[in-house]
Amino acid sequence: MMRKIWKLRLGSFILRFFTGRNGLVDSRRKFESDNIDDFKNIIIYSTTALGDFMMNSPAIRAIRQRFPAAHITLVAHPKFRDFFEGGEDWDRVVYWMSKVKEVPALLKSLKSEGKPDLVVILHSHAPYDYISAVLTGAKYIFRDNYHDNISFVDKWLTNFTVGFKGHLIQRKLELVAPLGCDTSNIEMKLPRSLRSDLVKPERKILGFQLGASTPERCWPIDRFAKVASHFLQYNKNLDIVLIGGPGEISLGQSLLEYIPADLKERVINKIGKTSLQELAENINGFNVLLTGDTGPLHVAIALKVPTLSMFATEQPVFSGPYQDREIHHVILGVRSALRIETLGEGAMKSISVENVIKTLENNFDVL
CATH class of the missing domain: 3.40.50.2000 (Glycogen Phosphorylase B;)
Known part of the structure; x- marks a missing residue:
């Protein structure tokens, strides 16, 4: 982690330069008084491994159920293209390999739906994930940080959990709980249902x-x-x-x-x-x-x-x-x-x- 500190410092400098701000701490106060029922444009990042996505899936479902009318974009790795297309809990997928050189194209695609009300980063690669999220102009940004007390990251986020030591599935659900999501369903799910004609082998x-x-x-x-x-x-x-x-x-x-x-x-x-x-x-x-x-x-x-x-x-x-x-x-x-x-x-x-x-x-x- 210490080897990434210089990247996090650089990320904070880039965001100050391009946004003219020193963080999103003020968004926490605004969130408390906002009518989040009106959220129409939501972006969710899950750009890492298959197992990570599966453990993110209860939180993704909870967001979909909380905001059934919102347009939800999933940001994912292109190796999962066939698996994610037609997913039940999002409206479109934008593919990104978590590379800095691809951030401009990512931003162009994400901004095509307008400024997001909310970005939720469940599992991705710092600092390019939250840099791109901030540069979309998102009103609020939630992120599972995995590491506590990194000020260069924390100040650019509306919400993150602190000191949580439980299962990864529960940690993702606790991250989105302030949105009013139902966090009681811990069951993972596939992007879409399996074919109904599948038959178990006799052997x-x-x-x-x-x-x-x-x-x-x-x-x-x-x-x-x-x-x-x-x-x-x-x-x-x-x-x-x-x-x-x-x-x-x-x-x-x-x-x-x-x-x-x-x-x-x-x-x-x-x-x-x-x-x-x-x-x-x-x-x-x-x-x-x-x-x-x-x-x-x-x-x-x-x-x-x-x-x-x-x-x-x-x-x-x-x-x-x-x-x-x-x-x-x-x-x-x-x-x-x-x-x-x-x-x-x-x-x-x-x-x-x-x-x-x-x-x-x-x-x-x-x-």
Whole structure:
């Protein structure tokens, strides 16, 4: 974070130069007396990973329900274009790669609907997110800061939470609570509903999400393979389905090298072969998903598909399952100085094959 301080200072200088103001602190007083029921133009930023969006989705729905007549623009990364188009909780999507050189084009697109009444930044990249938000001329700006007491950012915002230590979903909801949003619904949701003609497969399916955003969040491939071989051997009505993005294709190929020849035909590799919407449709057919801390975990939770998730570098109390806890189980790996292999990128080695197999057998009858 300290490496970004110079960017935050520069961002504050840029905003003072272009706006002639020294912040939006006065907007807090105005907000208290304003008739926010009249908001007509709202912008929401969610420009980071799939899992981040899923945890933002309850707050986005709450804003949509609070302002049903408002025109809502979602700012998102272009890699999610197919997934977000036609979303139920916004009217249009503006795509931005969070690059400073693209800010002028972003501003042009955002201003095409007129000056926004409200900008809500749920998850994006500082300082370009709030710089662009201020430069739209927005009346009020709400932002989830993730870090407290950074004056170069705080003074340009109408609202932000302070000292919140709970789940990310709840933190987003608390951020928008002053708008009068109903914050009671914590369930995540997909941008749009799945096809109504999807049918669950007759055979049982144990899904594997092998990859994650960083190496230290990935459980070793040979351990996934041992779990697969165990259940394939003892349950003849079970298939393993591998899911993941194009950058994870090699992980699926590696896993198949560990699987005995007589079991390989029951390992179905769909890594890199589906769109995000098709990925969600595949997950919807699983009986259980085994995964690390990554986006497909949250898609499965939104779809009410049972999961076993593995955490080592992050705390599930902040980013793990938050709804329907009776069908979602978590293993938290504990690293240790006496187990050198669990330090650094080997964090997930703190979770044993035996623990995963036992947890699956004890909690998911379908296996």
